Amino acid sequence: MDFKRSDFPDDFIFGAATAAYQIEGHKFGGAGSTHWDTFAAGPGNVVRAENGDLACDHYHRYAEDLDLLKDAGMDAYRFSTSWARVMPDGRTVNPEGLDYYDRLVDAMLERDLMPFQTLYHWELPSALADKGGWMNRDTCHHFGDFADVITDRIGDRVASIATINEPWCISFLSHFIGHHAPGLRDLRATARAMHHVNLAHGLATTRLRAKGVNNCGIVINFDDTEPHDDSVGSDTAYASWDAIMNRWFIEAITKGTYPKEALAGLAPHMPENWQDDMAEISQPIDFLGINYYTRRMAAADHDTVWPHIRSEEGPGEKTQMGWEIYPDGLRNVLTRMARDYVDDLPIYVTENGMAWDDKVKDGTVDDAVRLQFVSDHVNATKQAIAQGANVKGFFYWSLLDNYEWAFGYEKRFGMVHVDFDTLKRTPKASYHAFKSAIAR
Template sequence: MSEGAPETMQLAFSRADFPPGFVFGTATSAYQIEGSRFGGCGTSHWDTFAATPGNTMRGENGATACDHYHRWESDLDLVRDAGFDCYRFSTSWARVLPEGQGRPNEAGLDFYDRLVDGMRARGLKPFATLYHWDLPAPLADIGGWTNRDIAARFADYAEIVMKRIGDRVETAATINEPWCVAWLSHFMGLHAPGLRDIRAAARAMHHVLLAHGRATQAMRALGMDNLGLVTNFEYAAPADDSPEAARAARLYDGIYNRWFLGGVFNGAYPEDVLEGLGPHMPKGFEQDFATIGAPVDWLGINYYTRKLIAGDGSNRFPALKEVEGPLPKTLMDWEIFPEGLHHFITWADRNYTKGLPIYVTENGMASADRIAGGRVDDPARIDFLNRHLGEVRRAIGEGAPVKGYIAWSLLDNYEWSLGYDKRFGLVHVDFDTLQRTPKASWHALGRALVGQG
């Protein structure tokens, strides 16, 4: 950092400001960084989605991504050197099982073996996630998340992966962000498989939780513990004072936030959401709650933004729309609303998890970061970290059992349908040369966590 750098280039906390044992980490996902064309990885529905014109920015895909498959050692050095305690990564279903089932790709399992050993060798705790959206294309061909059989296939995959690495991971999560897997991808059509079908969405909303439960049971059968669920949350506020806006915001909250926690922790879906989805749900879905509610040891909260919601006047479920809000926004055009993180930590603890450990498993922002003079200054990201970590500390001060904070993300990477323009990383990646350049936020974290950087 140069002399005279603004005060916002420093983080306003150190380890001493958090409870003993609190873990700091950073996160990535397989398809976004590894490179799906390497190491015998199978085709996923993200490869085929990206190959379809109009689905992704400039038709970009994760075939090469950040080439983490070959550069993982130096990438793990970056995690260690910033002073992080843990690294949250995902395994690729398509890399491990190119057909989605059947015979594993041994090169894929070997890669995750090396990766986990590499974390341990660097003193990093491996936080594994089994699914971060790269469904093998052969399973997509037979209905993917709309097909009830997906739950059994996912449990088989969980068993295969964890028989190989489960003895060395610190924590294991099943599915990252069920709302994105189900609603964003099957009702809104913005992610693979790109459907806009309420029946498909209703079934995916249920099957994603059934798969979570089956995989949790499979990992328990291997003798594993420290198993969790990672859900994403958005703070839904009415766009105006009208009853219509209040109803719409409440329903948005139900679809996005209450559905998944209700299924896992309360054995029921919210009635206001079932008014719209009930006619399209699988027959006898209520009988699955015993499996869906397989006990977990912790909850992961992914949080980025709030949304202002209004009614759309259509009288067709869900009859809501997003309205642009007045707060400062990230490059994703997402409002920066740190108070929402405090809300969801305390709300989840009070209404669902009731004392279970909570980790903030993703939190971060996209910005238009550029290299200048060999450096990448990102003061807005440092301010974002300061404000959100302040809300974590506030929740802890009120008694919430928050055990860790994991920043998204380690690297600039493939941001799904938005291609490579939206940079979330603590480390800048030149996507022509794949050179890594730690940003000011990475250096600031190093100073806060280990007194260097």
């Protein structure tokens, strides 16, 4: 890889990320049903109707997986704590779930890995989904209770706490496009979910501040959006898509406002008196996590419903997901956030990675495309720092091949290959190259 640790500030953090439902094995330890379990059981929602019952069995194999992080010389591990494991019905505490995360955090510290916790990475308890999920304001208050319970148990040992992972995916992708659980395609549901996810972040942050937590933030996913061409229609489509995809959440959190281009379609369906929540939503955060994967090109399409947009991948080489490989987009997003929204606030690249159809051959996995991908995106991060963005760390997504939501176990993002029949872990060429690059 064409970078080395010494290219970055002394306090820069290198790590890898995972998410609870995608790796743990949700059938273990008394975890409750989630809306992903029932979504996966519906026709055509998930490849082969696969779910997270077993996943990578990280629940039992976490020591082996943490050893992979330590052996690679990584500084930190970004993990999430499953709401449905800690509180199976969203409200009642499961002691086994708390004990598991207790063991997990202690095991990180034993290996000198900094625990970067995310409270919520999409596993909404089914009992709350039954009551409307993110369309129901009460869910936000139950999420605050979850933040209290898990923080009382492990908050004294984690390095940071992110409230929500990728609110756009939780709300717009899941309630308007219908690609993720709960799989809705409803404008009113979307408007309410997009606001309530923000409110949940605000309420959880209030709970964390009350406990004296001083390193809490949020993780937002961004595309590097561009107009499809230089037409007026594409400019308008770009403004709308950028407002929905990139501006809605960051502007609520940093400015206490929503972009007018998004409100043009969402305002009639927003919860009553939503404006009264904006002060809580926009209270200060201590860091911003940025997830970046690709660039999107926006064009007008007036034959479709609002927002009348056709959003397409750029023209470059594609990953197994069909996403364009565009490292400059990461630099663009990092510098934009620093310039327009967070100034000198610490920023972390909390997810960046690519899927490829990796195969084990003679005991090894040659993932040369990923190796180059990581090198180019880490260098894009370095360029953003040189241009003034206060980027403090880079987490590759993901440590392990895992359950990739609607794509089941078909798309492989890991630096470590997982055989989903035997659960054998095989570090890929990118793992070894990353280890060499970040060696002290």
